[in-house]
Amino acid sequence: MTIANSSRSRKAKVQLFILRVLAYLFIGILVAMCLFFFIMLLLMSSKSNSQLQGAFSLKWGGHFLENLHNAWNDASTNIPRGMVNSFIVAMSSALITTYFSALTAYGIHVYEFRFKRAIFTFIMAIMMIPSQVSAVGFIQLAYKFGLTNKLWLLILPGMAAPVVFFYMKQYLESVLPLEMVEAARIDGSSEFRIFNEVVLPIMKPAVAVQMIFSFVSSWNNYFMPSLLLTKPEKRTVPIMIAMLRSADYSKFDMGKVFMFILLAILPVMLVYAVLSKSIIKGVTSGSVKG
Amino acid sequence: MAESRRIKHRKTVSYAKWAYIFIIPFFISYIIFTLVPQLLTIYNSFFENYMNGLQQIGPNFVGLANYKALLSPGQSGTIDLLKYFGNTMALWILGAVPQFLIALMLAVIFTSARLNIKGQGLAKAIIYMPNLIMASAFSMLIFALFSKVGPINKYLVASGIIEQSFDFLTVKVSVRSLIALLNFLMWFGNTTIVLMAGIMGIDQSLFESAEIDGSNSIQVFFDITLPLLMPIMSYALITSLIGGIQMFDVPQVLTNGRGTPNLTSTTVIMMLNNFLSGSKNYGRAGAVSVLLFIVTGILSTIVYRMLAKQYKD
Numbered sequence: 148m149t150i151a152n153s154s155r156s157r158k159a160k161v162q163l164f165i166l167r168v169l170a171y172l173f174i175g176i177l178v179a180m181c182l183f184f185f186i187m188l189l190l191m192s193s194k195s196n197s198q199l200q201g202a203f204s205l206k207w208g209g210h211f212l213e214n215l216h217n218a219w220n221d222a223s224t225n226i227p228r229g230m231v232n233s234f235i236v237a238m239s240s241a242l243i244t245t246y247f248s249a250l251t252a253y254g255i256h257v258y259e260f261r262f263k264r265a266i267f268t269f270i271m272a273i274m275m276i277p278s279q280v281s282a283v284g285f286i287q288l289a290y291k292f293g294l295t296n297k298l299w300l301l302i303l304p305g306m307a308a309p310v311v312f313f314y315m316k317q318y319l320e321s322v323l324p325l326e327m328v329e330a331a332r333i334d335g336s337s338e339f340r341i342f343n344e345v346v347l348p349i350m351k352p353a354v355a356v357q358m359i360f361s362f363v364s365s366w367n368n369y370f371m372p373s374l375l376l377t378k379p380e381k382r383t384v385p386i387m388i389a390m391l392r393s394a395d396y397s398k399f400d401m402g403k404v405f406m407f408i409l410l411a412i413l414p415v416m417l418v419y420a421v422l423s424k425s426i427i428k429g430v431t432s433g434s435v436k437g
Numbered sequence: 438m439a440e441s442r443r444i445k446h447r448k449t450v451s452y453a454k455w456a457y458i459f460i461i462p463f464f465i466s467y468i469i470f471t472l473v474p475q476l477l478t479i480y481n482s483f484f485e486n487y488m489n490g491l492q493q494i495g496p497n498f499v500g501l502a503n504y505k506a507l508l509s510p511g512q513s514g515t516i517d518l519l520k521y522f523g524n525t526m527a528l529w530i531l532g533a534v535p536q537f538l539i540a541l542m543l544a545v546i547f548t549s550a551r552l553n554i555k556g557q558g559l560a561k562a563i564i565y566m567p568n569l570i571m572a573s574a575f576s577m578l579i580f581a582l583f584s585k586v587g588p589i590n591k592y593l594v595a596s597g598i599i600e601q602s603f604d605f606l607t608v609k610v611s612v613r614s615l616i617a618l619l620n621f622l623m624w625f626g627n628t629t630i631v632l633m634a635g636i637m638g639i640d641q642s643l644f645e646s647a648e649i650d651g652s653n654s655i656q657v658f659f660d661i662t663l664p665l666l667m668p669i670m671s672y673a674l675i676t677s678l679i680g681g682i683q684m685f686d687v688p689q690v691l692t693n694g695r696g697t698p699n700l701t702s703t704t705v706i707m708m709l710n711n712f713l714s715g716s717k718n719y720g721r722a723g724a725v726s727v728l729l730f731i732v733t734g735i736l737s738t739i740v741y742r743m744l745a746k747q748y749k750d
Contacts, residue, residue, distance in 0.1 A: 158689070163551065163552075166552060167552055170546045170549075170554060171554070173542070173543075173546065174543065174546065174554070174560050175705075177539065177564055177625070178560055178563045178564060179620065181563050181564050181566060181567055181622065181626070182563060182696075184551050184567075184575070184578060184579070184582075184622070185566075185623075187578075187582060187588070187705075188578055191581070191582075199588070200586070202591065202595060203588050203591035203592045203595050210574070215496040219505075246615060247462050248463075250460075250462070250463075250657065251459065251460045251463040252464075253459060254455070254456045254457075254458075254459030254460040255456065255460060257456075258452050258453055258455060258456035258459075259453065259456075260453040260456045260457070263456070266460065273467070276475070276730070277679060277682070277683055277730065277733055278683075279683055279706060279709065279726060279729060280475055280478060280726050280729065281470075281471050281472075281474040281475045281478060282474070282478070282709070282713070282726065283478040283481055283709075283713065283719055283722045283723050283726050284473065284474030284475060284476070284477030284478040284480075284481065284723075285470065286713055287473040287474075287477060287481065288477065290717070303466060303470065304466060305466075305472035306462055306463060306465075306466035306467075306470075307463045307464070307466040307467035307470065307471060311623040312463070318704075319480070326665055338452060338455040338458075338459075342459070348541070366571065367569075367570075367573075368573060369572070369573045369685070369686045369689075369690075370685055370686070370710070373710075373714075374710070374713055374714060385571055385573040385574070385686075386691070388571070388573045388574045388577050389456070389573050389577070389689070389690045391577060392577055392580060392690055392691075392693045395694050396584070396586065401581065404577075405578075405581060408574045408577055408578050408581070411571050411573075411574040412571055412574050412575075415447055415569050415570070415571070416566075416569075419562075419566060419569055423562040423565070423566075424558070424562075426565075426569075427561055427562065427630060430627060430630045430631065
């Protein structure tokens with residue numbers, strides 16, 4: 148009896164061990180796949196054009212700074228200008244989207260008013276409509292009123308972001324005690340001050356997470372900007388990257404191309420390296436509630 | 438305003454006015470930048486309105502002519518819009534099947550108390566990373582790596598796996614596979630995290646009682662985890678589908694907007710983009726958008742109902 152038991156438990160242990168090895172292997176392969184392209188990018192951006200035209204090698208090329216210098220100073224692409232434009236759009240969008248979403252969520256959460264439910268239901272309904280449905284009319288209006296090449300046209304629509312609003316609303320429901328608002332009122336604070344100085348600080352974690360998400364989606368956005376920004380000095384980074392694709396590769400410095408790609412994704416990667424934990428937490432909480 | 442005053446009389450202090458003040462920017466922005474353009478898009482779809490060279494044609498009311506033109510066969514005998522829709526769906530399925538299968542497996546592995554996987558934080562951080570990479574830059578990277586003179590080809594030839602360099606971007610299967618690979622890489626980490634949250638939301642006592650009943654892990658997966666995961670799974674699937682229908686950046690940049698070979702990787706949004714960027718054909722573009730809106734709505738409903746019915750009991 149005891150012998151049978153112990154052999155069974157030994158068998159179970161071996162089984163578990165094998166399962167564990169397989170699980171780590173499986174995770175390892177997927178992690179390697181994700182890192183592979185990033186490492187290849189770093190490696191390739193260290194190679195000179197002639198190294199890239201020559202035989203394949205996994206050795207560090209040693210021309211990283213040279214490529215960086217060439218890419219940064221390339222007049223026809225003007226990546227520094229693109230990065231500034233992208234940063235202006237992404238940063239302002241992130242600020243505007245999170246502030247007004249939080250404000251709207253607070254307005255609906257805290258106050259009692261007649262159309263409260265109707266307005267909430269309406270915002271939930273428009274969340275489902277894909278953004279491309281408005282693109283045609285948006286572009287047409289932009290051309291009609293001569294507003295192409297205006298960066299603010301890519302920023303202001305962020306004031307109405309139903310998804311971010313929903314996240315903020317959920318967050319407020321879980322963290323904001325209404326007594327706190329009452330107390331602030333007794334202290335004589337105006338409603339605006341209560342929101343800015345009492346509520347917003349409480350919402351900091353939610354605001355931070357949503358700021359990162361809206362910054363990233365704006366930084367990476369290609370469809371609308373490519374249709375609206377026609378002047379070279381107004382182009383954002385994704386437009387510049389997409390334009391590299393149509394270059395003539397027999398004449399083009401490939402080391403520079405890899406460096407452009409690296410520069411395009413670097414800002415987001417750096418933010419991610421620092422804040423990955425809270426970003427992943429944001430994905431989790433957003434999904435459970437959504 | 439009259440509304441808030443009425444309430445004010447009823448209560449001692451009413452703050453309803455503030456609610457309207459706080460939510461008004463959202464609605465003004467929504468009306469100007471979303472609602473009006475949306476209505477204009479629908480309106481446009483009934484008009485002939487495009488540039489022929491430098492000459493503006495229209496706008497002339499043409500009824501359903503734009504829809505008819507989109508849904509009738511062109512010179513080549515195929516209905517372009519349907520072909521592109523087929524491409525879009527094929528590309529989505531090719532990426533989404535491995536995305537959901539692998540994400541499901543990973544989510545189960547990560548949440549298994551028995552396996553007790555170490556280093557999860559780092560692994561999750563790495564598999565989620567591609568989701569944040571600029572899609573156009575990622576596509577450009579894949580192009581540069583897989584192009585005929587790129588490093589992958591050089592490696593394959595040098596190591597004797599293939600005899601001469603293979604042009605990945607001229608063969609339907611390889612172009613579609615590359616697009617699917619990109620979409621898979623960009624999204625499986627996100628799906629894993631979403632499904633993990635779903636599994637962790639399942640009542641732990643269910644797993645414990647199953648263990649007491651002597652169920653093995655496969656039985657637990659099919660009898661408890663999967664059915665209870667269905668709501669969040671269907672949510673993730675629908676979101677992925679809606680995102681898939683709007684696929685643009687990856688095929689646009691990878692094929693330089695040409696949908697090579699023979700327009701087999703041209704998506705619906707690439708078609709929309711062509712109408713908008715070239716001839717400013719607002720009529721056709723409007724009709725494409727409206728059809729896209731209808732299809733998105735129908736598909737979401739179907740998928741949702743299908744999954745809900747299957748796992749009702």
